[in-house]
């Protein structure tokens with residue numbers, strides 16, 4: 001078991017902190033961009049933002065547009081239905097925003113019934129497939145290119161769900177820095193975590209909680225990174241150079 005755990009950690013699969021008592025441990029894949037070969041080039045960081053449901057944090061959206069910071073936005077079918085105005089802004093800046101698949105209904109991609117942070121999982125392989133395919137269909141319905149990346153609600157997966165998602169043709173969008181702790185962190189702590197990003201980091205944060213303090217901190221942290229000369233990239237720009245650590 002210890003050896004298995006060790007090799008899982010080596011493969012970038014972190015065993016989650018979800019309490020034991022369930023048969024299958026959930027996985028929280030990490031994702032990093034490959035380090036630069038030329039140390040003289042500016043550090044590269046990928047900003048990924050989840051739009052789970054709810055509304056749009058315009059503090060973040062305007063900061064990205066005004067400062068020309070590209071980002072990969074993981075949208076659900078629910079969010080797309082309720083945020084037409086924000087979607088138009090993103091569509092008007094195709095050079096900045098890459099939209100990817102965060103599922104149809106924001107249901108965790110776990111194929112056995114259980115609860116994660118109080119949210120019921122998809123619960124079966126068919127329901128995981130439906131969540132993934134409904135998310136892609138919602139993007140297509142809104143005139144978006146076919147998504148290549150999938151990030152499930154809560155970013156936790158059962159190992160068999162990961163295999164299934166890959167079979168459906170998607171790469172799993174892990175991350176290396178949890179920027180806003182599910183949008184629940186203070187502005188100060190969010191800014192600190194985001195500003196600490198180094199070359200190759202993939203930041204996860206949220207763009208759907210306009211009333212939370214974390215959004216203010218995210219905008220501040222991004223400004224600090226920009227001032228340091230960080231080059232922001234989207235997951236599709238990094239594709240080919242990036243590594244999805246879970247593919248081993």
Ligand SMILES: [Zn+2]
Pocket residue numbers: 050051052102106152153154
């Ligand atoms: Zn989400």
